[in-house]
């Protein structure tokens with residue numbers, strides 16, 4: 001199921017192109033490798049959300065080769081920090097090439113390892129935590145993100161509509177689908193978050209960390 005009609009997606013994409021050459025190189029690689037980057041429309045949404053709250057410290061769970069991180073790195077500006085995580089050293093190396101070329105590598109710390117373990121080890125309080133790891137791990141992210149966000153900070157999660165497979169009658173009972181359903185229920189029920197799902201691309205959950 002397309003969450004957004006493909007013609008609307010194409011229309012919005014054409015409006016949004018901003019000519020960052022490294023972005024197009026990353027998209028070409030993603031297409032070659034069939035690697036799931038967030039894409040231009042969600043990327044711009046990440047930039048906008050981070051800018052709206054004046055984010056200077058962003059923690060990414062699942063960075064791939066740095067596509068989403070490029071939007072965050074631009075949003076935090078010089079002196080800001082984006083911590084990237086990925087289990088693949090090859091992705092880290094590729095991210096370094098792209099993000100150096102985009103002139104933002106000095107704002108990036110890239111850790112290779114299990115994203116949730118790295119967040120626990122690095123610790124600290126973050127303005128934005130962005131979640132794009134294996135879907136089976138989604139339920140374990142909610143409480144951890146809550147503990148590491150400042151009040152007013154954003155916990156942003158990609159793919160929460162999972163091509164419509166989250167619907168109860170979709171007939172899909174795969175572990176990833178069940179995990180996303182559980183994650184969505186858990187996130188909406190969490191008293192420390194105020195959550196909205198934006199049906200952009202594959203569904204993006206934006207949860208504002210409440211005071212207290």
Ligand SMILES: C[S@@+](CC[C@H](N)C(=O)[O-])C[C@H]1O[C@@H](n2cnc3c(N)ncnc32)[C@H](O)[C@@H]1O
Pocket residue numbers: 036037038039061062063064065066067068069085086087088091113114115116132133134137
């Ligand atoms: C969907 S891709 C991320 C795309 C990236 N956010 C972007 O838009 O450019 C997911 C990435 O997370 C990594 N990954 C998945 N589960 C992980 C985990 N538990 N810990 C660390 N990395 C993980 C995968 O290696 C993959 O590169």
